[in-house]
Amino acid sequence: MNPLFKLIVLVFMLTLGSTALAAGLPAPSGELIKRGQYLSHLGDCVACHTDKGGKPMAGGLELKTPFGALYSTNITPDKATGIGGYSFEQFDRAMRKGIAADGHNLYPAMPYPSYSKMSPEDMQALYQYLIFGVAPVEMENLQSQMKWPYNIRWGLSFWNILFGGGKPFSADATQTNEWNRGAYIVQGLGHCGSCHTPRGILFEEKAMSQEGSSGRYFLAGSTVDSWHAVNLRNLWSASEIVAFLKTGRNQHATAYGAMTEVIGLSTQHFTDQDLTAMAVYLKSLSNEGEKPSQPIVPIEKTQLYKTVDGLAYVQFCSTCHRDDGKGVSKLFPPLAGNKSILSEDPTSVIHVVLSGWRSAETKTHTRAVGMPEYGSLSDQELAGIITFIRSSWGNASSAVTADQVATARGQIHLEAQSSTKFVTPRFSKMLDKSNSGQLVYGMRLMSETGVLLPGNVGNSLNCSSCHTNAGTVAQASPFVGVAAQFPAYAPRAGKMIDLEDRINGCFKRSMNGKALAKDSVEMKAMVAYMKWVNGSYKKDELIPGRGVGKIDKTLIPETANGKVIYQAQCTVCHGANGEGVKQSDGRYVFPMVWGDESFNLGAGMARTYTAAAFIKQNMPMGHSTKFPLGQGGSLSDQEAVDVAEYFTHMGRPDFSDKTKDWPEGGKPKDARY
Incomplete structure (x- = not known):
């Protein structure tokens, strides 16, 4: 739900009423306060009235509108700066009519036309919670920054006459109690229409319910503030709607934009009964003119x-x-x-x-x-x-x-991205080359190694498991500039090796499989692709983003803490027992990180500090929203070392040729043999 429409009770109350001071009211029962707190979740009060990093309900959150900026107000019971001096009548009038205690009109950014549908009992419970159940915070309210003529409030009186709040919700006797409960929440405190109902030329919602000639517009979808709120009429099945509102996801979609905030702060706290009631009501709405769903068609x-x-x-x-x-x-x-x-x-x-x-x-x-x-x-x-x-x-x-x-x-205000000098090679540019077919095949061999070369891959990994996006991500062992470095002396082998030798090393170690013939079509395609990704870099030239980054190798691993981090951050992709995640056809989406189908003891990733460097820059996957990828920032060096020590030392396949490694000495201290 967009913050533009979530500004709720008592916006712009710079002059507080003095009648019926809350301090003189008897404290309500605990059950009434608890009921009011639940209603505050239904209305998502905290979302608008809490600034980022601020104290709950103390206001100060900037809400941008096409007409200027609004700032949410302090609705804690502080007497000097909050609503500690409000009578219930003043509160009720603001919620139902959009008229503040001193008589000035609230902007219709506050959805008081929806709140007016609240029952008197619920309005009283919400009031009691805000007065007696919220900690008072002394925080001065900020002046709005609305442009002329929108800063002239008296004109809102005419808007209120046309579109202002109405009567409390009236149940439909032809419907079930469950349907009516859902309609009450959706139309009222839930104010779903504030985002999902299209607006008229005077910024009014074209319909406040499904009733009447304009009812077809209610929840039919609307675009505002660079987001499109989808059509909610008969969107999914009732159980799928419940799942979405409770968890933020279902088999069809996940919450995005401000809706993630609504899920996190509001709807996940609803009872299952209320979620089901909302779903039953939404499911009952017809969706005239909707195109039928198209069957999913696989792409060749x-x-x-x-x-x-x-x-x-x-x-x-x-x-x-x-x-x-x-x-x-x-x-x-x-x-x-x-x-x-x-x-x-x-x-x-x-x-x-x-x-x-x-x-x-x-x-x-x-x-x-x-x-x-x-x-x-x-x-x-x-x-x-x-x-x-x-x-x-x-x-x-x-x-x-x-x-x-x-x-x-x-x-849209976009966050400043990293000034990294690493330039991500674009797969699409391969089509410009005369050997584009070979290059694309080489890229596919990197990303679908196990599928295309089942006889050479002995586990759940592909080349892209370590060389992210087929070697085009900084600090994730990118192939940029790599081909130019070969032939090269390899301390682990104790001799000069070529690029084909290095690729086969990965097949035998990281993928616990068998080497490719150097003259095979597949090897030639992989080499051609790596040379293309290499770009114009030359041997021994400084290459931005090369390798897996740096890690403090003096840190002592704490395995117990590594287990805690793994369970909290890694299981979602790699499983509680390192088993990875498979898709419906049995193929791995994310690989095993220990066990029979993981990398063997001879792989670089089996070494604590190598794995830690990779983890720090690239994991947990999906945690960072930065681009280009490979910028890390989620885990500290110590945390990365701890979790690397934990999972690299779990059981995994042996490497039969391990006795041949480092024949000239120089074996790293974190080698597994």
């Missing part, structure tokens, strides 16, 4: 790799959303058949791609995951990727243009 891989936009999708999106667009269950949302993706208005998908995404943190999903901010990609690149997504796997929505991306970019 040969087609996926033949276009600029397809290759861009493979490089930047497929790791999480997969080649088939189905995502990863309970982690990354599907793109195939996703109604947010397919919306006629592509504003939200453009916004997410530009500014990144982070899942809601809930009681059932404490580990949030996210996607990078791809705002550093060009407008044309992003338009191509989004168009590809909206037209693949049976999706059939209109193309997105570079101009649309540019418009959205101008409306």
Whole structure:
């Protein structure tokens, strides 16, 4: 839900009423306060009335509107700066009529037309909670920064006459109690229509319920502040709606934008009965004119790799959303058949791609995951990727243009990205080369090694498991500048080796498999691809982002702490027992990190400090939203060393040729043999 429409009780109360001081009221029962607290969750009060890093309900959060900036007010019971002097009558009038204690009109950014539907009993309970159940905080309210003529409040009287609050909710005798409860929440405190109902020319919601000739507009979807709130009418099944509101995700989608905040602060706290009631009500709404869902149609891989936009999708999106667009269950949302993706208005998908995404943190999903901010990609690149997504796997929505991306970019405040000198090679540029087919095949061998070379791979890993995105990510063993360094002396082998030897070392160690013939088509394709990714770098030249970064090797690992970190941050992708995550066809999405199908003792990743450096820069996956990837920042050196020590020393395959390593000496202290 957009903060623009969530500014609630007592906005702009700079002059507090003095009648019926709360201090003179008898304290209500604990049950009434508890009931009021629950109602505050239904209304998501804390979201607007708590500044980032501020104290709960103390206000100060900036809410940007097309007409200027508003600041949420202090609604704690502090007498000097909060609402400690409010009578219930003043509170009730502000909530139902949008009129403050001193008589001035509140901006309709506060959804008092929705709050007016609250029952008198619920209004009283909410009041009692705010007065007696919230800790008082002395915090002066900030002046609004509305532009002329919107800073003239008396004009709002006319708006209120036309669109202001009405009577409390009246139950429909033809419907069940459950349906009526759902309608009461959705239309009232839940104020779902504030974002999901289109607005008229005077910024009014075109409908406040499903009733009447205008009822077809209620919850039919609306675009505001660079987000498109989807059509909620008959969106999913009732159980799927409940799952989404409780966890922020279901088999069709995950919450994005401000909706993640709504899930985290509000709907996850609803009772199952209330969530079900809301779902029953929403499911009952007809969705006239909606296009029928299209069946998911698999993409032929040969087609996926033949276009600029397809290759861009493979490089930047497929790791999480997969080649088939189905995502990863309970982690990354599907793109195939996703109604947010397919919306006629592509504003939200453009916004997410530009500014990144982070899942809601809930009681059932404490580990949030996210996607990078791809705002550093060009407008044309992003338009191509989004168009590809909206037209693949049976999706059939209109193309997105570079101009649309540019418009959205101008409306969104994007965080400054790292000034890293590493330049991400673009897969799509391979199509410009005369040997493009060979290069694309080499890239695929890096990403789908086990599928394309089952006789050479003996575990759940691919080359991209360590060389992220086929070696195009800084600090994740990128191939940029690598080919130029060979032939080279390898201390572990005790001799000069060529690039083919180095590749085969990975097959035998990291993938616990067998070497490729050096003259094979596959080896030649992999070498050709690595030389292409190498770019113009020469031997011994300083290469930004090379390797896996640095780690403090003087740190002493704390294995017990490593286990705690692993369970908190790593299990979502690699399993509680290191077993990895598989997709429906049995193939691994994320590999085993110990056990029979993990890397063996001879792999570089089996060494504590090598693994720690990689982890610090690249893990936990989906934790950072920075782009380019490989910038770390989630774990400290000590934490990375601890978790690396924990999982690298779990059981894994032996390496038969380990006795041949480091024949000239120099074996690292963290070698496993």
